[in-house]
Amino acid sequence: MNYIIILFAGLYVISAAAVTIVKSSFKSVLWYGIVGFFSSVLMLLIGAPDVALTQFTVGVVLIFLIYVMAIRKQRKVRMGFVETPYMIERNANGFEGLEWQIISRIEKIEGYEIESVQYNSIDEAINDLKKRKLDILCGGITKEITKSTKEIEYLPYLETMIFNHNGEEIDYVHLKSLSKKKSEIEALPSHRTNYVFLFSEASLDIKEVMEENINDLKENSEIEKMVERYL
Amino acid sequence: MKKIVFSIIFVYFIVVFMVHFIPAFGTAVTDNNVHLIWERTNLPNTVTAVYLLIRVYDTVFEVLLFSLIVVSVGFLLKYEPKSEISEQTVFLTARVFSGVIMAISIVIFLNVVLRGHITPGGGFAGGVILASGVVLYGICSNFIKALAHYDVYKIKFFETISFVAVISVMTMVSVFPDVVLVFTSPPEAYSVLSGGIIPLINLLIGFKVYAGSWKLASEFVVRRGTL
Numbered sequence: 341m342n343y344i345i346i347l348f349a350g351l352y353v354i355s356a357a358a359v360t361i362v363k364s365s366f367k368s369v370l371w372y373g374i375v376g377f378f379s380s381v382l383m384l385l386i387g388a389p390d391v392a393l394t395q396f397t398v399g400v401v402l403i404f405l406i407y408v409m410a411i412r413k414q415r416k417v418r419m420g421f422v423e424t425p426y427m428i429e430r431n432a433n434g435f436e437g438l439e440w441q442i443i444s445r446i447e448k449i450e451g452y453e454i455e456s457v458q459y460n461s462i463d464e465a466i467n468d469l470k471k472r473k474l475d476i477l478c479g480g481i482t483k484e485i486t487k488s489t490k491e492i493e494y495l496p497y498l499e500t501m502i503f504n505h506n507g508e509e510i511d512y513v514h515l516k517s518l519s520k521k522k523s524e525i526e527a528l529p530s531h532r533t534n535y536v537f538l539f540s541e542a543s544l545d546i547k548e549v550m551e552e553n554i555n556d557l558k559e560n561s562e563i564e565k566m567v568e569r570y571l
Numbered sequence: 572m573k574k575i576v577f578s579i580i581f582v583y584f585i586v587v588f589m590v591h592f593i594p595a596f597g598t599a600v601t602d603n604n605v606h607l608i609w610e611r612t613n614l615p616n617t618v619t620a621v622y623l624l625i626r627v628y629d630t631v632f633e634v635l636l637f638s639l640i641v642v643s644v645g646f647l648l649k650y651e652p653k654s655e656i657s658e659q660t661v662f663l664t665a666r667v668f669s670g671v672i673m674a675i676s677i678v679i680f681l682n683v684v685l686r687g688h689i690t691p692g693g694g695f696a697g698g699v700i701l702a703s704g705v706v707l708y709g710i711c712s713n714f715i716k717a718l719a720h721y722d723v724y725k726i727k728f729f730e731t732i733s734f735v736a737v738i739s740v741m742t743m744v745s746v747f748p749d750v751v752l753v754f755t756s757p758p759e760a761y762s763v764l765s766g767g768i769i770p771l772i773n774l775l776i777g778f779k780v781y782a783g784s785w786k787l788a789s790e791f792v793v794r795r796g797t798l
Binding site: 389394410 | 683692702707784791792
């Protein structure tokens, strides 16, 4: 019996340490729930089932629910972007473009507040994403970039085509904006890929929310209407 | 680092001071005094004896502290702007299950509160279980409906009544133990009545804790909004 108590006491201490160590606040709350569970088991083992019952209800259910509500309502999403025509660009009212339409949905539906940071180059933005200064990064980024970059998460949302233009690989959106500047462009289709949103490793909760939203958009065929409108 | 070391030393001295210098109060539980109150009250339940003879002050302070917390949270949030609560979009499954869970939590509340002296439980555990059930229903089903029940069933009024009743009964137990505690004919062992006035006190405390916990959670949701 003593060994079981020591085991659960150890798990209790480890999970309590995990609450402070994990980077995302959502994960921290999850670990807090686990702390509550281990502490209630511990109470049960040492002969206080009534305290275990109260601890389980308060620590695992009530506080967990309230914290989750607080985080989801108070969450600030730090969005980095590289201004890209048709995808995300500034206008008089704020932003417009396909990617902004998708991201801004979480502001309306989830109640998140979006803070934007503009970058001139993708590399600079990815560095900040790795340092967890940003939650999400957008700006016509294709899946190719994730092959050479670690420590970041990505979420594909739309299929696209890569073209060969003057020996360089270029995606559809950048090619389209180039065609506005030049009258004649020679480009050959190379291969298929996806446009992606990039996330820092500490913002997996945002990724999950975005994934849900994108699935909703796909189910309702709203994403097709957005693509027709912007691309 | 300095702050951490200083904090550890400070906490160590506080603990040492509390253990060695603060005199113990209350009465120690011995076979003798448990047996005494058992005989005096005519109740076949040792929990009642220990609770009423030795732990009454403990529960009184718990109830007082909890009431103070509810009042403080209400005061702190009074000037925070309220957010608009609209009917949330939830899955039918969540709606049905949260209703079922709330019904189950009411049954567990009654069981835990009324049989707290025979099986694990008590007023605090029961109150928190009921409040969790109602909060879960509010979040997963209809928060407007959950919020309305506080006014419709005059929970605030009954909470105040419970609080006054708990304090009064506890005071009576301490001041007139012979009038309040003595039962002329001993109730059956392991029955609800074997706890004497404990089931009543637990019911009142449970209601008070439920009303307070719900008030705390709802004040928070009213200002932050539902999920």
